[in-house]
Amino acid sequence: MTDAIRVLYVEDHDSDARIIQYLLEGCVEENFSVEWVDTLAKAIAAIHDHPLDLIIADLGLPDGQGLSNVQRLHEAAPTTTIVVLTADDDGADAIESIRYGAQEYLSKQSLRRETLIRTIRHSLVRQERLMTAQAQAMTDALTGIGNRRAFEREMDRRLHDFRRSNVHFCLAIFDVDFFKKVNDAWGHDVGDNTLRVVGRTLVNELRATDLSSRLGGEEFAAILAGCRLEDACRVSNRIRGTISEQCRLQVKPEFSLTLSGGVAEVQVGDDLETLYNRADEALYSAKENGRNRCMVHDGKGIVPLESLTAADHRTPILHS
Structure with missing residues (x-):
């Protein structure tokens, strides 16, 4: 059995949270370990407490709204993959969320398990490639230490x-x-x-x-x-x-x-x-x-x- 993908889900609506947990924990192709928190402050505390593979975050939270949530999560966990979920289906927000550090953007209105799992897989791969490219750009070729x-x-x-x-x-x-x-x-x-x-x-x-x-x-x-x-x-x-x-x-x-x-x-x-x-x-x-x-x-x-x-x-x- 492969190691579980450690997921932090940041969502303040109980019903939405239960749906995402159901979709992830019922997946037979991947093994997910899901932690749910309902505020941005709790999310940042969880990031500091233990390593994560993936953060799924709502743009509307009691203590944070919009793209600033993505920015703050990315600052707290710059190497962790971030996927944004929102009730809106705004293409402009999708582009901006990626500029702020997310790998992907999904609308809750059209969310299905296969879409969610595919998005997570692709986002994890892109993030790994990004981290590899950044590490190479920051590494001295001769000595292997920082440049x-x-x-x-x-x-x-x-x-x-x-x-x-x-x-x-x-x-x-x-x-x-x-x-x-x-x-x-x-x-x-x-x-x-x-x-x-x-x-x-x-x-x-x-x-x-x-x-x-x-x-x-x-x-x-x-x-x-x-x-x-x-x-x-x-x-x-x-x-x-x-x-x-x-x-x-x-x-x-x-x-x-x-x-x-x-x-x-x-x-x-x-x-x-x-x-x-x-x-x-x-x-x-x-x-x-x-x-x-x-x-x-x-x-x-x-x-x-x-x-x-x-x-x-x-x-x-x-x-x-």
């Missing part, structure tokens, strides 16, 4: 959360020291393998809530969610050392590969460019001060990582 597009998208999301809810995060940028010498001495195959090890180790050293990405060439970034500057500095220095060790173990034992890093914490008024520039300035300072180290931009200037917690750590060694 610059994924980095920019996550930065926008984290900045939004910081502005709305004061959820702090830090940005760390890493650059492989003298990477050109790796290619010159060992060839581009070894150079590519080195970048793969850097990317793989970066992922392994981060939490599931963080994002690792390759920004281009030998430059990598880590977005550290819910992290303050001192913790981000310790994490970044550990990552730098672990990557050097793994390159020796996985690429060539004689490797003495090192990385430089720059770290900055989000501040009020930041956008992607200002936060990135502070971390990049710290990285540049690490390069200028001997490489194989992390430097920190504390918002006033750049300090070495080891002096961040010192009593005079607010005295910058290089002003931005």
